[in-house]
Amino acid sequence: MTTRTAAAIVWLRNDLRLADNPALLAAVKSADSVTALYIHETGPVRAPGAAARWWLHHSLADLGNALAERGIPLVTASGDAPQCLADAIASTGASAVFWNRRYAPQERAVDAGIKDWLKRDGVQVVSFAANVLIEPWDIATGQGKPYSVFTPFWRALKQRDIPTPLPRPEGDRIAPTAIAADYQQPAWASKLAPYWRIGESGAREALADFLDERLEDYKLGRDFPAATVTSRLSPHLRFGEISPRQVWHAAMALAQREPGLAEAVDKFLSELSWRDFNYHQLYHRDDISTVPMQAKYAGIKWRHAPDDLKAWQTGQTGFPIVDAGMRELWETGTMHNRVRMLVASLLAKNLLIDWRLGEHWFWDCLLDADVASNPGNWQWVAGSGLDASPYFRIFNPVVQGERFDASGDYVRQWVPEIADLPDKWVHQPFAAPAEVLRQANVVLGETYPVPIVDLKTSRERALAAAKAL
DNA sequence: TCATTTTTTTC
């Protein structure tokens, strides 16, 4: 139980919201004066990549205004988390600190260390569950073990009562504090802006738009990258501008109102639950951003191929749907889910390049790169994850392009230099007759790359590498 | 015999 104090700090991390924020609510209820603190941490905790850092900057600015509406100043600091927190306690005179829990091994170590010295110094510390549907240790198999297969995890999760979202705290308006101007927007950042509305109200709007307008098509449409049927919630979830519990309850309420949408809601929430499944693994396994969850995958002989990696990163592989995805990522800070699987499969299987290099690139370029989902999903594609894509699932970017982008709309949007090719060849310019290429003004090797790898032989090479394990 | 569909195989 918390005791009433004069001043308290709520240390915000991946929970940049007012609603359904138990740490914030508890701080406001327990103290006369609350200061919100955000620390740009140095040290063992994985810092956001460049794209996410840009999002963070704007999200904090939005949050600072929203908090001021409730009488709470937002203070930012940079450096070692314990030191920054100690400084904030000294300057505010806080006798209590509140936060919402995080689950990466490095994060838990930092938080546990801080909890120890705060308690020793007589500062009250209270932490809460806020950023997952269920905390990793609160769900287990019949044998009491962590889940390693998604479907039983999902079945068990559905049986559970997901906590109802909490209200925003009350408070009287104060003048907003200026967010420390320690962030120089990179030149490329402005190009991302038109695609997003950053902040808590933007997140709620994105959820409402999705549920109102796109959810009904989600189950079938989610695989087609040219269609805008996905929720686009991931960067909002990444920074906790909205909680998965809010998403869960909003979708469940919709299924109640519109029974015809129940199946679509179920599919959507199962995809949302992959996020929790990855958090479950993040907590229970060794560092999932570096250690293969299936130990034998540590033995793969990855190729050292910097030129191939560069071609992949820059969308110059010669496979249109892969190049489209990599360019979409660079331009918008996101990539359609199906295309993420295709580009990852090409890297980790056809190119036989270490998935960690791909994970690292995604970490830097994705607005939504998350400590659990990003490595978890990379391991899924690479085959080293739990309940992973099996070793023999090697996506053929031509077949997948023809299946999921049959009209070529997606490819033409992001790879304009081949836009004039007819549908029949737009996913495989390298196989098009010379006359077709000429008419579309495509010169292979000049206006668009020749494929950097042969699909058939590289597929066999990937199967052999898996066999060798 | 050939084209199409179905089944099997692939660490």
Added chain:
DNA sequence: AAAAAAATG
């Protein structure tokens, strides 16, 4: 998931 092999008509 894709490719190869087998079955079908």
